[in-house]
Amino acid sequence: MRPHPPDPEELGRGGAEKRPHPRPLSHLPPIPPPGEGRQEEAVSPVAGLPSPGDRAGGAARGAGGEGAFLVPRLEKQGYAADDIAARRRWIEEQTGAALTHAGASTLPGEQMQGNIENPVGAAQVPLGVAGPLLIHGEHADGSFYVPLATTEGALVRSYERGMVAITRSGGATVRIHTDENRVSPVFVCDDVAAAADLARALPGWIDEIRAAAESTTRHGKLLRLEVRPIGREVMVSFCYSTGDAHGMNMIVKATDAACRWVLEHKAGGLARRHYIFSGLESEKRASGSLFAGGKGKKVIAGARLLARATRAYLHATPQEMAEVWRHTVLGHLQAGSLGYNGHLANGLAAVFIACGQDVANLANSAVGVTCFEVTDDGDLYASVTLPALTVATVGGGTGLGTGRECLEMLGCAGTGNAPKLAEIVAATLLAGELSMAGAIASGEFVAAHEEYGRNRPPAREEGAP
Numbered sequence: 001m002r003p004h005p006p007d008p009e010e011l012g013r014g015g016a017e018k019r020p021h022p023r024p025l026s027h028l029p030p031i032p033p034p035g036e037g038r039q040e041e042a043v044s045p046v047a048g049l050p051s052p053g054d055r056a057g058g059a060a061r062g063a064g065g066e067g068a069f070l071v072p073r074l075e076k077q078g079y080a081a082d083d084i085a086a087r088r089r090w091i092e093e094q095t096g097a098a099l100t101h102a103g104a105s106t107l108p109g110e111q112m113q114g115n116i117e118n119p120v121g122a123a124q125v126p127l128g129v130a131g132p133l134l135i136h137g138e139h140a141d142g143s144f145y146v147p148l149a150t151t152e153g154a155l156v157r158s159y160e161r162g163m164v165a166i167t168r169s170g171g172a173t174v175r176i177h178t179d180e181n182r183v184s185p186v187f188v189c190d191d192v193a194a195a196a197d198l199a200r201a202l203p204g205w206i207d208e209i210r211a212a213a214e215s216t217t218r219h220g221k222l223l224r225l226e227v228r229p230i231g232r233e234v235m236v237s238f239c240y241s242t243g244d245a246h247g248m249n250m251i252v253k254a255t256d257a258a259c260r261w262v263l264e265h266k267a268g269g270l271a272r273r274h275y276i277f278s279g280l281e282s283e284k285r286a287s288g289s290l291f292a293g294g295k296g297k298k299v300i301a302g303a304r305l306l307a308r309a310t311r312a313y314l315h316a317t318p319q320e321m322a323e324v325w326r327h328t329v330l331g332h333l334q335a336g337s338l339g340y341n342g343h344l345a346n347g348l349a350a351v352f353i354a355c356g357q358d359v360a361n362l363a364n365s366a367v368g369v370t371c372f373e374v375t376d377d378g379d380l381y382a383s384v385t386l387p388a389l390t391v392a393t394v395g396g397g398t399g400l401g402t403g404r405e406c407l408e409m410l411g412c413a414g415t416g417n418a419p420k421l422a423e424i425v426a427a428t429l430l431a432g433e434l435s436m437a438g439a440i441a442s443g444e445f446v447a448a449h450e451e452y453g454r455n456r457p458p459a460r461e462e463g464a465p
Contacts, residue, residue, distance in 0.1 A: 077113070081108070138174075140174065152346065165313035182281050189233065198267055202225055216250075216253050238251065239294055244418040298388070339368050342432070344384070356402075357392065358397075368384060
């Protein structure tokens, strides 16, 4: 059995090897009984954390997490290379796992600060490239090779097939219709009358509210307020332009400052308090309200595919593609789906991981509508409408390691390139929708995944255990 982890007071002394500083949960202040004041460092019981000596990572000993230890924080939260290595060794000791690949990261630990806590390395995901994809956008104009990070075999090949079909037919046209983000706090009033008075007054205070919000940021610009009273509460969508950043943290800070100003200077007698999120904003959640726009970029990509191109590259006629669309629309209706698509989330996840995006925004970005139509002269017109695409080229993970490199591959790294990235993503998703529909129409879907998408473990030799 391993010895009890050293006391934090004794760590870092002398010239001994730097060791992580685990903090036993049992050394933290207890949870206060109901009715007592909040204790600053109270920690709930944690079940399932490995205890010292339990290399298999079994349940913590004792009630309330006794014998379990917090992940080591280390000096300045432990972003130095030596601290990351020490924390990784500690986790290896606690779990019995070898983190060789996680520890092989080329990312400097100091650059991770602000993106991750308790770092032990970096996850690795296979990265492929699909293309060429010809795009005629207002921001993206030309041929592109698109990075896709995924562990799903057949995905890159599928998207590439759709890209070739689009490119050989003359390319995809893409347009951005709206580009904004929002936070939707809720004000709590005493009664319906007070809520109505506040809802009517808020639009008249827009200049002062804008000044309060924009005092916290150089980049966020408050565009308007959308007021929705419900019961004795008032939900208010603060709608912003956020430039090339997703900017959610930025506009939450701005909105909180504006709400506090409203309560202090205008609505003291009308509202008792505010909560910064009401859920109306649909951040990282799918909802019907996203179709109206206002959460990210509303982007539409469309392409006219020549009948000979659909037959040559997708192995289906335009009429067969449209039939797949019609029959699967019925299935979406039966399921109560939000919108219609084949697999928008597949391409979004692969591009988001490759390009350092906030992957959780898949939930809102994957709400969309795919449409296939046969033209009068027998070609196929296909389009994808994405009402809430959330992408960025500055901030978050866009400047880290492979995320930065993949954005550079697309010519989208840095300021001024978020609209270009949005157009590339929309055209990429259109390619994926076409390829999947072709695979279903031609009956090749299963065979394609058998050929490209089955990562089977190697067969054991005869007689091996």
